[in-house]
Amino acid sequence: MPLRVGIDLLDVEEVEEALSAHGERYLARVFTPREVEDCRADGAPAPARLAARFAAKEAAVKVLRPGAVALPWTSIEVERAPGGAPGLRLAGAAAALAGDAALGPLALSFTHTHTRGLAAAIVVAETPASR
Amino acid sequence: MPDAIRTIIQEHGRMPVDVSTLPDDADLYAAGMTSHASVNVMLALEDAFDIEFPDHMLKRSVFESFAEIRAALEELGAGAPA
Secondary structure, three states, rough: OOOOEEEEEEEEEHHHHHHHHHHHHHHHHHOOOOOOOOOOOEEOOOOOHHHHHHHHHHHHHHHHHHOOOOOOOOHHHEEEOOOOEEEEOOOOOHHHHHHHHHOOEEEEEEEOOOOOOOOEEEEEEEEEHHO | OOOHHHHHHHHHHOOOOOHHHOOOOOOOOOOOOOOHHHHHHHHHHHHHHHOOOOHHHHOHHHOOHHHHHHHHHHHHHOOOOO
């Protein structure tokens, strides 16, 4: 297979419930401090932005295919370039999985609706056979 | 412990089915638990049993079934729900 593709869709309501139930502990276990800062609007992290980032992480997991390997959510970080384009920064176990599979850079696109409460993301990476 | 695990999954797993009908080794992901819901389940288990899942246990298989969750809790030395 020349490419690996991962896609994910998430109800923003799920993130709202997680924030309500687990608050800062949820944020700390799932998101990096930079991601939380990137999601702030009027002081608090915006659930829709968090949901888009979680969808991006899960889409990346589908590309990385961890199998039995433990993969903390914070080892996959969504970053925004100064121009606004999203990207993925891998660390620890996530970076090791990408290295073991000799994946090319992971390309990310994500979005969220303002009226339907949904966030979606897609991640694509080249495999050695496709380069 | 088994009843407490089922209660937590019913309350936090956003399952589309009644978890009381699922066998101990049922694949919870196949039954409808999403990866995001599994995060909520993990955090709720930590609250209930006063434990913390270390990084090396943050894998899909640990939260795949009631039996796997119970085994993980036992490995972490969890007793009765706090």
